[in-house]
Amino acid sequence: MLRLRLTIPGLHSIPDHPQLVRQRPRRKWAQCVLVLLGLVWFGLYGASVAAEELAAVQALHRGNGAEPQTLDPHKAEDVSSANILRDLYEGLVGEAPDGTLIPGAAERWQVNADGTEYTFYLRRNARWSNGDPVTAEDFVAGLRRAVDPLTASHYAQVLAPIRNAAAVIAGQEPPTMLGARAVDAYTLQIELIAPTPYFLGLLTHSTTYPIHRPSLAQHGARFTRPGNLISNGAYRLSEWVVHSHIKLARNTHYWDNVHTTIDEVSYYPTEDSNGAFKRYRAGGLDWTGTVPLNQFRWIRENLADELQVAPYLGTYFYGFNITRPPFKDAPGLRHALSMVIDREILTGKITGAGEVPAYGWVPPGVAGYEAQGVNFSALTPAQRLAEARRLYAAAGYSRVRPLEIELRYNTSENHKKVAVAIAAMWKQALGVKTRLVNEEWKVFLETRKQKVHTQVFRAGWIGDYNDPYTFAELFHSGHGRNDTGFVNVDYDRLLQKASLTTDAKTRMLLLEQAERILLAEHTIVPIYFYVSKRLVKPYIKGYAANILDHHHSKHMRVLKH
Amino acid sequence: MLAFAFKRFLGAWPTLLILATLAFVLVRAAPGGPFDVEKSLPPEIQANLDRQYHLDEPLAKQYGRFLAGLAQGDLGPSFQYKDYTVNELIATGFPVSLRLGALAMGVALLLGLSLGVIAALRQNTFTDYAVMATAMTGISIPNFVMAPLLILLFAVALNWLPAGGWEGGHWKHTLLPVIALSLPQVAYIARLTRGSMLEVLRSNFIRTARAKGVPERWVILRHALRPALLPVVSYLGPATAAIVTGSVVVEQIFGIPGLGRYFVQGALNRDYTLVMGVVVFYGALIVAFNLLVDLIYAWLDPRIRY
Numbered sequence: 001m002l003r004l005r006l007t008i009p010g011l012h013s014i015p016d017h018p019q020l021v022r023q024r025p026r027r028k029w030a031q032c033v034l035v036l037l038g039l040v041w042f043g044l045y046g047a048s049v050a051a052e053e054l055a056a057v058q059a060l061h062r063g064n065g066a067e068p069q070t071l072d073p074h075k076a077e078d079v080s081s082a083n084i085l086r087d088l089y090e091g092l093v094g095e096a097p098d099g100t101l102i103p104g105a106a107e108r109w110q111v112n113a114d115g116t117e118y119t120f121y122l123r124r125n126a127r128w129s130n131g132d133p134v135t136a137e138d139f140v141a142g143l144r145r146a147v148d149p150l151t152a153s154h155y156a157q158v159l160a161p162i163r164n165a166a167a168v169i170a171g172q173e174p175p176t177m178l179g180a181r182a183v184d185a186y187t188l189q190i191e192l193i194a195p196t197p198y199f200l201g202l203l204t205h206s207t208t209y210p211i212h213r214p215s216l217a218q219h220g221a222r223f224t225r226p227g228n229l230i231s232n233g234a235y236r237l238s239e240w241v242v243h244s245h246i247k248l249a250r251n252t253h254y255w256d257n258v259h260t261t262i263d264e265v266s267y268y269p270t271e272d273s274n275g276a277f278k279r280y281r282a283g284g285l286d287w288t289g290t291v292p293l294n295q296f297r298w299i300r301e302n303l304a305d306e307l308q309v310a311p312y313l314g315t316y317f318y319g320f321n322i323t324r325p326p327f328k329d330a331p332g333l334r335h336a337l338s339m340v341i342d343r344e345i346l347t348g349k350i351t352g353a354g355e356v357p358a359y360g361w362v363p364p365g366v367a368g369y370e371a372q373g374v375n376f377s378a379l380t381p382a383q384r385l386a387e388a389r390r391l392y393a394a395a396g397y398s399r400v401r402p403l404e405i406e407l408r409y410n411t412s413e414n415h416k417k418v419a420v421a422i423a424a425m426w427k428q429a430l431g432v433k434t435r436l437v438n439e440e441w442k443v444f445l446e447t448r449k450q451k452v453h454t455q456v457f458r459a460g461w462i463g464d465y466n467d468p469y470t471f472a473e474l475f476h477s478g479h480g481r482n483d484t485g486f487v488n489v490d491y492d493r494l495l496q497k498a499s500l501t502t503d504a505k506t507r508m509l510l511l512e513q514a515e516r517i518l519l520a521e522h523t524i525v526p527i528y529f530y531v532s533k534r535l536v537k538p539y540i541k542g543y544a545a546n547i548l549d550h551h552h553s554k555h556m557r558v559l560k561h
Numbered sequence: 562m563l564a565f566a567f568k569r570f571l572g573a574w575p576t577l578l579i580l581a582t583l584a585f586v587l588v589r590a591a592p593g594g595p596f597d598v599e600k601s602l603p604p605e606i607q608a609n610l611d612r613q614y615h616l617d618e619p620l621a622k623q624y625g626r627f628l629a630g631l632a633q634g635d636l637g638p639s640f641q642y643k644d645y646t647v648n649e650l651i652a653t654g655f656p657v658s659l660r661l662g663a664l665a666m667g668v669a670l671l672l673g674l675s676l677g678v679i680a681a682l683r684q685n686t687f688t689d690y691a692v693m694a695t696a697m698t699g700i701s702i703p704n705f706v707m708a709p710l711l712i713l714l715f716a717v718a719l720n721w722l723p724a725g726g727w728e729g730g731h732w733k734h735t736l737l738p739v740i741a742l743s744l745p746q747v748a749y750i751a752r753l754t755r756g757s758m759l760e761v762l763r764s765n766f767i768r769t770a771r772a773k774g775v776p777e778r779w780v781i782l783r784h785a786l787r788p789a790l791l792p793v794v795s796y797l798g799p800a801t802a803a804i805v806t807g808s809v810v811v812e813q814i815f816g817i818p819g820l821g822r823y824f825v826q827g828a829l830n831r832d833y834t835l836v837m838g839v840v841v842f843y844g845a846l847i848v849a850f851n852l853l854v855d856l857i858y859a860w861l862d863p864r865i866r867y
Contacts, residue, residue: 275725461599
């Protein structure tokens, strides 16, 4: 069967509705009309018409990194689970291919004047994959389940802005006390503790997905198995063979099913990026989770059209343990070490996959936030070197009496390369003697947390939602992963103030101010901002780069190839 | 004989208990826990998780719980793969590994023995040198080099076979992993067979057989091969171990849903129940094999029974 689709340049703002023009034998006349229409457009715009022919088999094969830990939306915490859940479920709010928030299961919503109460109006035609209507009660049940201590959700804390969420998680209140209620079958009200500008963004997270109560009650812990799982997104689960594949089929009851092009999506665990790359080249995968870095140069030279590199909401950095010497009370020394690291060389020659040199903590591209930078980013290399040497000497070190430190990272070829380069830069500029220590991942996390043996350590942070707070909170004195030991009363106060501020602009200014405090202390050395990198076959269309690296299969289509 | 079998059977249990205990202690002795991630968990959530998986209980109680579960054949829920129990993971993974391993072993024996015999019969000819040179290469190239090479050649360059995946064990998906897994064993077995075959062929009873006018084919198959097989049979134990460990690597490279991956993934993720479960399962398997071998030996040689 031939499927024709016409794309007219200059009309990209019109949503893609390929199904409308799918040719069916009985609807030949419809096709004729459409072709005529296309010709009329052609005449009107005088533009070239690119005929886009859809493949007869609309199947997508996605490499997905690790085996997903779970398909229970309220227990999921890993990226591979989240990718699949995004296809299976739909939150109140959805995402366009470029990450813009669009109505999801809710067709519209209202926010009260002080930004603490959201009312969502659900689509009346939204259906679960078994045909049951999706109701406000399903969402309330999902939210309650996520914060219920019995669920033991890893990510329940993202719901903390909702009234009573923290108390329910801690077991002090029953889940029914959560500030979310169904006004009627299609109206949902959520009460927040304070205005939370990123709240709508949070509603794309799997923790907020609804739950099909009858199937959960019937199957209990086995509700995520094929045959048992009832989902409300564009796809339903058809097969799951652990460590082999997960196959999704179209959910014919989905309210927007008519605009879904791809019929079947397969996710394959690809822990080994080299193996995934070979499967991609052999044609077994259309889409990879990442790119093997040792082949990056070859890929850039030979598969440039298929390589997709885009900014990603994450920062790669080094942290100083400031609770112990030599970095305790030594901002000058930390400053010197940070200053002599040439980020351009690191990203250009060492990592080399398009990473962006980092001089600030919050990555650029966060909506409404002005990226901050350390105070030396404007200096020339020579000025930096002179200033660093002065600070180094002021801290009491010299070529004769050099600083001796340990640089700790988790075992990985890439982290090692960066560490070796940085140690060399320190050595060359200041004469610092660095000992590289690598540890297995879980051991490394434990060492970092204890803050006893660490001096300088490698770290990375990926934002959960498109807002600076997901970065700022890491250095709050009470944060569990604040492994540098940074405690600053002003910083904490600014964060607190920001969370209570209704005005979005003021809130951003407060968070920017907090970041400047953090950067002025040189507690961390920002090194680069992450990029997402993957290979996508040229015949896959409909996706776009976005900073959270979320890609819904329902937006995509497979061209004839 | 029955008494001997019973005695051996009883003796196997303490071994298993020690193994289970060691697995329990060692996996908990490793720094870091199953829920340590870079995004740290707030204490309340950590507490909820610990309660869910009984990690808040004293170690002795956890150990008791583990043993009680074990006695009922229940290995508990996986920490990492939250939707599955360890029993389910083993039940889906083991048949895949077994199939892969059995096929690899079959290929290794078939090819190894034939090549070995051919090389021995044509000693010091070009055939002999070619077979032995190939064998030496096979032994020297580890799985993790051979597997990607095979993929590059047959999947990426020639596009004859898929580069990975399992698809329920379709032969196209099985071929390359089986080759990658069996090649070193083919090489080993070929060398062993050639060596012992050469030795046997020089012995007096072969000369006698030939002198009696027994046809050469009969001499080889009936008289020479059987004694020549003994070293190969005793090599089967280490070969099985090599195939099991080799499958960890091969399964990873080809993306095969076997049990081998759980060893590595389980340990890296501190998936306590999964690691303990897989260790105990493989341990029980090996103990059972040894028991079987003991019994066969005893049956063959009555002196062992006393």
